[in-house]
Each structure stands twice: as structure tokens, then as C-alpha cells.
Amino acid sequence: MPISPSSSAQAAREAVAGRLKELRADTGITGPELALRCGWSHPKTYRIEGARTPPSADDIRRWCEACDAGGQADDIIAQSRTAESMYMEWRRKVRTGLKQLQNSYVPLFKSTQMFRVYSPTMVPGLLQTEGYAAGLMSSITRFRGIPNDVADAVAARLERSRIIHEPGRRFVMVVEEPVFYYQLGDQEAMAAQLGYLLTAGALPSVSLGIIPNATRERPMWPQEVFHVYDETLVSVELLAAHVQVTQPSEIALYVKAFEQLRSMAVYGTEARALILRAIEALH
Numbered sequence: 685m686p687i688s689p690s691s692s693a694q695a696a697r698e699a700v701a702g703r704l705k706e707l708r709a710d711t712g713i714t715g716p717e718l719a720l721r722c723g724w725s726h727p728k729t730y731r732i733e734g735a736r737t738p739p740s741a742d743d744i745r746r747w748c749e750a751c752d753a754g755g756q757a758d759d760i761i762a763q764s765r766t767a768e769s770m771y772m773e774w775r776r777k778v779r780t781g782l783k784q785l786q787n788s789y790v791p792l793f794k795s796t797q798m799f800r801v802y803s804p805t806m807v808p809g810l811l812q813t814e815g816y817a818a819g820l821m822s823s824i825t826r827f828r829g830i831p832n833d834v835a836d837a838v839a840a841r842l843e844r845s846r847i848i849h850e851p852g853r854r855f856v857m858v859v860e861e862p863v864f865y866y867q868l869g870d871q872e873a874m875a876a877q878l879g880y881l882l883t884a885g886a887l888p889s890v891s892l893g894i895i896p897n898a899t900r901e902r903p904m905w906p907q908e909v910f911h912v913y914d915e916t917l918v919s920v921e922l923l924a925a926h927v928q929v930t931q932p933s934e935i936a937l938y939v940k941a942f943e944q945l946r947s948m949a950v951y952g953t954e955a956r957a958l959i960l961r962a963i964e965a966l967h
Contacts (some may be wrong), residue, residue: 686959687695693767693928696766696770697735697768698765699767700738700760700764700767702737703760704747706800707747707751708729708747708750709749710835711752718751721746722746722749722750737766737774738764739764741764744760747795764784769928770928770930775927776881778829779909780830780833780960781825781836781837781899782824782825782830783836783839785837786841786844792913793847797855798912799912799913800942801855801857801951802907802941802945803822803909805860805863806909807881810847810848810857811854811857811880811890813876813877814838814842815870816877818899819840820868821837821838837942848884849889854891855889855891856891856896858893858945858949859893860895861894861958862895862896863957865962871966875966878966880965882960893951894951895948895949903944903948904945907941907945908920908921910938912938912942915936916935917929
């Protein structure tokens with residue numbers, strides 16, 4: 685089965701819903717009775733219990749008071765906030781532009797020793813050049829209709845990427861070969877980006893693997909863009925959302941997928957040959 689990038693978030697939401705449902709059941713009151721005590725319609729009770737509607741902090745306080753369990757409210761509110769933070773809509777993250785989004789990753793980067801990155805669609809952010817990043821972020825800005833702070837966002841991304849030169853960290857990256865042919869910048873920007881990959885891929889801390897188009901009988905189908913930070917967090921990039929996976933069993937699933945994808949990649953001389961072929965195709 686394909687990996688479900690939102691399953692951790694949904695499981696966390698369901699855990700909150702299950703806890704509230706248990707409180708009601710333990711008190712011996714029905715859904716309509718609880719709705720009456722809380723001052724809302726009884727369908728809302730069932731939507732919350734079914735994890736279809738995330739409860740607000742006020743909803744949780746009312747629910748706990750109705751079940752004579754007011755002392756549990758703060759704990760459940762914290763649990764609910766954690767669940768909701770696992771699934772963050774991009775429009776909330778980028779509503780003021782892209783610079784804030786770039787800077788928000790800095791603490792996570794600084795606390796990570798092992799970075800695993802898989803990308804089937806673009807050059808990984810840590811290896812992006814100025815022109816390529818500007819082309820990509822300009823497209824995102826236009827598509828989402830958000831404030832244009834591309835220049836500042838690119839500067840923030842390049843500053844953040846200096847971490848690949850810091851000692852004590854390891855960067856293992858796997859990209860699909862078509863990435864080199866998706867022109868997310870003009871010809872000059874693409875040439876500079878591909879040229880930089882020849883240099884960056886040779887850094888002692890960086891392992892850059894490329895899965896060739898010609899790979900036969902792939903043991904693992906292409907996935908969405910994902911990053912594994914040590915073995916404590918997986919970040920998945922979707923069109924509508926940025927999903928954080930924190931359940932150990934699901935992190936292990938992503939690590940397993942990454943290792944299978946990595947096993948299909950070529951490195952060193954073979955990887956350089958694929959990049960050089962893409963550079964030649966620009967002319």
C-alpha cells in the first residue's frame with residue numbers, strides 16, 4: 685500500500701476524539717445530552733467524536749465540564765493542538781510570503797545530524813542555487829497569490845543551506861533523473877544549478893544519488909517529496925499541505941522507503957554522467 689502522509693495527523697486527531705468519547709461514555713450521558721449541556725447541536729458532538737471536526741479549546745473545556753472532568757481539559761487541549769500542528773496548511777505558513785517559511789526550518793536543521801531527502805520533482809532545497817531557487821519561488825508566489833518576497837526568501841534559503849558545510853552532519857539525498865530536465869528557471873539558471881550539483885555532490889558530507897530513467901523493474905514506485913530528520917521526524921511536502929510524521933512506526937516506513945529508493949540510485953562517476961547529459965541537453 686502507498687504511504688499515507690496524513691495518516692499520523694489523522695491518527696492524532698482520532699486519539700483526541702476517542703478520549704472525548706470515552707469521557708462521555710464513562711459519565712453515562714448520550715450525545716444529545718452532552719450537546720445540550722455544552723450548548724451546541726447534537727450533530728456537532730458526533731462530528732467531534734468521529735474526528736471530522738477538530739474541537740476548539742473552548743469546545744474541549746465545555747465537554748470536560750459537562751462530563752465532570754474539568755481537570756482533564758488542559759491536557760486534552762494540549763493533545764489537540766499537537767494533533768492539529770501536525771497538519772499545517774501551506775496558506776497559513778506562507779500567507780506573509782516565503783521568507784518566514786525558510787527561516788522556520790532553521791532550528792530543526794541545527795538540531796539534526798542526519799538528513800535524508802528524496803525528491804522526484806526538484807533539486808533539494810539544500811542544494812539549490814540562487815537562480816534556480818528564485819525561479820521556483822517565483823512560481824510558487826504566483827500560483828498561491830501571496831506577497832512577493834522572493835529575493836529575501838532566496839537569501840534566507842541560501843543562508844540556511846550553508847549548514848551542509850558544517851562539520852558533524854551527514855546529508856543523503858536521492859533525486860529522480862527527470863528533475864534535471866524540469867526547467868524551473870531560465871536556461872542560464874538551470875545551467876548554473878546543474879553545474880553546482882557536480883561540485884556539491886562531491887562534498888564529503890553529501891551523498892547525492894540519482895535514480896536513472898532507465899531503471900528497470902523498480903522495487904519502489906516514486907513517492908512525494910519527503911525529508912527525514914535523524915529518525916525523529918519526517919516532513920512531507922504536498923500541494924495543499926506540509927505534513928509532519930512523528931509516529932515511530934510511520935517514520936520507520938519512510939526510512940524503509942528511502943533505503944529502497946537509495947538502492948536504485950547511481951553515484952559518483954555514473955551520477956556525474958547523468959548531470960552532464962542534462963547540461964548538454966540545455967544547448
